[in-house]
Amino acid sequence: MTAVRPSLRLEKSLFAAGRVTVIGVDEVGRGAIAGPVGVGAAAVTVDVRRVPQGLADSKLLSQARRTALVPAVTRWARTSVGMASAKVVDDQGIVAALGLAGARAIASLVEDGVSLDGAVVLLDGSFDWLSRALPAEHRPLDVQVRVKADRDCASVAAASVVAKVARDDLMTAAHEDAPHYAWASNKGYGSTAHYDAIRAVGPHALHRTTWLHAASSVALDGFEELDSLVG
Structure with missing residues (x-):
């Protein structure tokens, strides 16, 4: 661009x-x-x-x-x-x-x-x-x-x-403590690796939990399984 x-x-x-x-x-x-x-x-x-x-x-x-x-x-x-x-x-x-x-x-x-x-x-x-x-x-x-x-x-x-x-x-520094979310590359935005990590290990204190509940069903297929983790 x-x-x-x-x-x-x-x-x-x-x-x-x-x-x-x-x-x-x-x-x-x-x-x-x-x-x-x-x-x-x-x-x-x-x-x-x-x-x-x-x-x-x-x-x-x-x-x-x-x-x-x-x-x-x-x-x-x-x-x-x-x-x-x-x-x-x-x-x-x-x-x-x-x-x-x-x-x-x-x-x-x-x-x-x-x-x-x-x-x-x-x-x-x-x-x-x-x-x-x-x-x-x-x-x-x-x-x-x-x-x-x-x-x-x-x-x-x-x-x-x-x-x-x-x-x-700030997000790159946070990546060191939680590398599975790939914050060094996605900077907290909803990449595939980021959503995969949320499915695998649940949300982090830096996550906007209300936004996870509103996340696209396509991006987080099977997201209902996370309700007990973020609710």
Whole structure:
């Protein structure tokens, strides 16, 4: 798949309209059956320079390329990643988990010295799951949703890269304690090897158990046998 090069066109239009900071935000791990959901944030200001060479939506880049880009991205923008655990996904639902992870990412930027005065968030997608999760001290914060922002907007692409690498690293580390789930390769998504391991040994603490119950009957043929393990 050919990577689409994102630009700063939208960010520069926001600066021209008086914005001081643009914070690109993107999520990763929404569709996984194991591990946390992660949200990346990348803050750029009016003096932002040329987009790092090779930057693109993380889904369009190889693992090696994403990892190689992180140093350039973190020099180019102020970045952070927030996470919400599989338990939060189970207990509160994916929308609340995304909001919590996003609020943590924004809070981390603030702790790193990023001011929210005059800031605007560019959020990938068509639904604002972030605003209502922000604590009172971070409101009001203008959040603008944009479909395919991770492809088109450099700040959001940067957020997608740092989030993807951080979450992948976490799942690769978890693989060492539970190699039968093949997390080093599937990163918690529903691969054949992953489902086979769940059938063989049952779920792990990192699994989203409510999502296992909702898993496709094709992917988990005979899944009823797991009810006693995850229920």
